[in-house]
Amino acid sequence: MGGGGLRSEQRLMLAVLVDAINILRRWNRMGSARKRRTFTDAAQWILIKGTNYPFSFDNVCDALNIDSEMLRRRLGVPARGHGATNRLGARRLRLRESIRANQMTANRVRRRDRRAAVRFPIDQESA
Numbered sequence: 001m002g003g004g005g006l007r008s009e010q011r012l013m014l015a016v017l018v019d020a021i022n023i024l025r026r027w028n029r030m031g032s033a034r035k036r037r038t039f040t041d042a043a044q045w046i047l048i049k050g051t052n053y054p055f056s057f058d059n060v061c062d063a064l065n066i067d068s069e070m071l072r073r074r075l076g077v078p079a080r081g082h083g084a085t086n087r088l089g090a091r092r093l094r095l096r097e098s099i100r101a102n103q104m105t106a107n108r109v110r111r112r113d114r115r116a117a118v119r120f121p122i123d124q125e126s127a
Contacts, residue, residue: 006064013060020045020057024075043077 006014023042028035051059061068 010063013055013063016055017057017060017064017066021075024077046072046075046077 020042023038024046026035027039031039046057048056049058050056051062053059057072058068061071
């Protein structure tokens with residue numbers, strides 16, 4: 001799913017989801033206490049069912065049109081949140097950003113044009 005057709009809230013939700021998935025993928029039992037705690041937090045976030053909070057796993061999946069139960073199964077997060085399965089693989093999930101020029105607001109275009117004018121002033125004598 002690309003980032004082009006997503007609203008700002010959906011892009012934020014997608015970033016939260018991708019971060020949690022990446023944390024689960026990098027799980028290493030021998031990691032530091034901080035990494036183990038981060039893994040446990042991400043696993044619990046995925047396992048807790050319900051839509052009580054705007055950024056609950058179920059709400060995030062719903063906003064992105066993702067079946068939350070299917071994603072839970074595919075991630076293979078055990079009930080206690082430890083010992084991710086091998087199905088996660090070692091590769092890191094990355095967000096593909098759309099071309100920034102397509103998302104430029106009028107203010108950004110003006111600022112870009114002003115910066116370009118300062119860097120490359122038009123030669124007044126030759127004009």
